[in-house]
Amino acid sequence: MSTDNVVMPNPQFGWSPKQFVSWWLTPRSNERGAKFRERVIRASTLILIVIVLFVIFFLFPVLEGSPEAKTNRLVTVITFEFLLLVPFFLAHRGYLVVAGWTLLAMPSFGFLTLATSLGIWLNISLFFLLLVCLYGQVVLPRQQIPYLIILSFGLVFFIQLFHIPETVLAVSPAEILQQLISLYPATILTLIMLVVFNLLLYILRREFDSRQDELQGFVSELDNRVQERTAQLQERTKELDIARQKAEDANTIKTKFLANMSHELRTPLNAILNFTAFVADGVVGEVNHEQEDMLRQSIGSGKHLLALINDILDVTKIEAGLMDLFIQQVDFNETLGAVVAIGKGLSKDKPVQLITDIQDKMPIGYGDKRRIRQVFLNILSNAFKFTREGSVTVYAHATASHIHVKITDTGVGISPENYELVFESFKQAQNDNLEVVGTGLGMPISKYFVESHHGKIWFESTVGVGTTFYVELPILTEEEANALRLEVV
Numbered sequence: 001m002s003t004d005n006v007v008m009p010n011p012q013f014g015w016s017p018k019q020f021v022s023w024w025l026t027p028r029s030n031e032r033g034a035k036f037r038e039r040v041i042r043a044s045t046l047i048l049i050v051i052v053l054f055v056i057f058f059l060f061p062v063l064e065g066s067p068e069a070k071t072n073r074l075v076t077v078i079t080f081e082f083l084l085l086v087p088f089f090l091a092h093r094g095y096l097v098v099a100g101w102t103l104l105a106m107p108s109f110g111f112l113t114l115a116t117s118l119g120i121w122l123n124i125s126l127f128f129l130l131l132v133c134l135y136g137q138v139v140l141p142r143q144q145i146p147y148l149i150i151l152s153f154g155l156v157f158f159i160q161l162f163h164i165p166e167t168v169l170a171v172s173p174a175e176i177l178q179q180l181i182s183l184y185p186a187t188i189l190t191l192i193m194l195v196v197f198n199l200l201l202y203i204l205r206r207e208f209d210s211r212q213d214e215l216q217g218f219v220s221e222l223d224n225r226v227q228e229r230t231a232q233l234q235e236r237t238k239e240l241d242i243a244r245q246k247a248e249d250a251n252t253i254k255t256k257f258l259a260n261m262s263h264e265l266r267t268p269l270n271a272i273l274n275f276t277a278f279v280a281d282g283v284v285g286e287v288n289h290e291q292e293d294m295l296r297q298s299i300g301s302g303k304h305l306l307a308l309i310n311d312i313l314d315v316t317k318i319e320a321g322l323m324d325l326f327i328q329q330v331d332f333n334e335t336l337g338a339v340v341a342i343g344k345g346l347s348k349d350k351p352v353q354l355i356t357d358i359q360d361k362m363p364i365g366y367g368d369k370r371r372i373r374q375v376f377l378n379i380l381s382n383a384f385k386f387t388r389e390g391s392v393t394v395y396a397h398a399t400a401s402h403i404h405v406k407i408t409d410t411g412v413g414i415s416p417e418n419y420e421l422v423f424e425s426f427k428q429a430q431n432d433n434l435e436v437v438g439t440g441l442g443m444p445i446s447k448y449f450v451e452s453h454h455g456k457i458w459f460e461s462t463v464g465v466g467t468t469f470y471v472e473l474p475i476l477t478e479e480e481a482n483a484l485r486l487e488v489v
Contacts, residue, residue, distance in 0.1 A: 028094060037139050038091050041099050044135070045088040048106065079109065100139035104148075107131040108155060115159040129155065256316075266309050273302045311441035315425055318448055325368040325452060325485045327478070332362045332403050335369060336396055339376045343392065346384040355393040362398040365474075366481035371449040372473070375457075378442040379407045379469045386467070387411035401475055408468040414461035422459065423447045453484060 027038035090099035111128035280295035390410030461467040
């Protein structure tokens with residue numbers, strides 16, 4: 001037999017009405033649900049004891065009947081009194097579940113007594129049965145309710161064993177009620193019933209108000225926590241704003257630095273390339289073949305370095321929002337022809353065949369011709385970089401509104417996990433061709449230039465088979481192209 005959480009001592013006992021009622025009604029349980037059940041059990045026990053005492057001293061003398069009948073009724077009342085003292089004792093010791101079931105024994109006993117003596121369908125018999133159900137819902141914990149339902153139905157099935165009432169009242173219930181109505185005890189009994197119901201309602205209302213206060217406390221605490229978290233979030237937001245501003249300032253400084261350095265490096269590098277070319281061509285004096293070969297290699301390395309510097313300059317302009325488009329007429333056949341001519345130079349030292357399928361007389365449009373040429377050249381250069389042998393195919397045709405270009409190679413291909421790296425700055429897809437070096441800027445720049453012309457670029461690739469890049473550019477009028485230029489700016 002387990003007890004509920006009992007930590008609160010009873011107030012001091014005293015015979016004064018205030019001390020006695022306070023001692024009797026004050027629960028010892030600390031847990032909210034147990035405290036409510038104990039308060040109901042204590043109050044109900046006190047009230048019912050008073051009612052039973054009232055019945056003994058005031059109502060029994062007015063009821064007619066044989067001494068044997070009065071004795072039986074007296075035993076019944078005393079039994080009720082005992083049944084009421086037991087739950088109080090158990091509640092006082094903290095055994096609330098057992099106290100609740102013991103308290104329910106009183107209306108159960110009353111139902112059985114009245115049902116077997118007067119009949120099951122008598123109103124007062126049904127009242128006691130309903131009292132078992134309703135009162136049990138209050139004084140029992142939730143997990144005990146199924147047993148309460150079993151008890152209720154069990155009482156009904158039990159009295160089926162008594163088909164005929166075993167005892168008969170010496171005076172009919174109608175005559176008893178008529179006598180009670182004319183006597184002052186009826187008024188007192190009515191007042192007691194009013195006190196009972198009002199006290200029970202007071203207990204229920206007090207419990208309801210207590211839970212409302214607790215709920216309000218929870219709401220206030222939650223509101224305080226929300227305000228505290230909001231303040232912390234605002235403070236954190238300020239810190240993040242400061243950090244973001246510092247990062248933007250640092251990025252701006254970095255962008256300006258790269259732009260300035262790229263410009264300062266490009267000027268002397270062009271001079272170095274020009275002077276080296278003069279020496280290789282014999283302008284300043286004759287050179288032998290070995291010297292010319294070394295000078296040509298220096299020129300090639302310098303051009304590669306110049307291309308990297310140009311890419312970095314383009315990226316910094318894009319990040320700084322300083323990139324501008326130079327709008328002019330674009331002959332796509334001429335632009336692709338220039339790109340293919342460079343591609344032939346890239347293929348002469350490798351076992352890679354350059355195949356072209358370019359539509360004749362494609363429409364003339366408007367855009368930044370140098371940037372469009374740079375897009376196709378970046379794709380074609382990458383195709384030769386990552387193709388050891390096989391072929392690179394340039395396919396181009398036009399529709400009424402767009403130019404469609406497809407460049408396919410038979411190179412190493414790109415694995416699916418590296419797809420997202422292709423168009424990210426300073427990143428390259430991993431491959432086993434250790435001879436290929438670069439900054440990873442060509443494709444991100446190309447993507448920017450294509451999309452700045454309201455075009456699309458994408459690719460398909462299979463490792464060990466090859467890669468195909470697709471470029472789709474709209475055929476723009478001069479007005480449409482100039483509008484794009486304003487968007488970029």
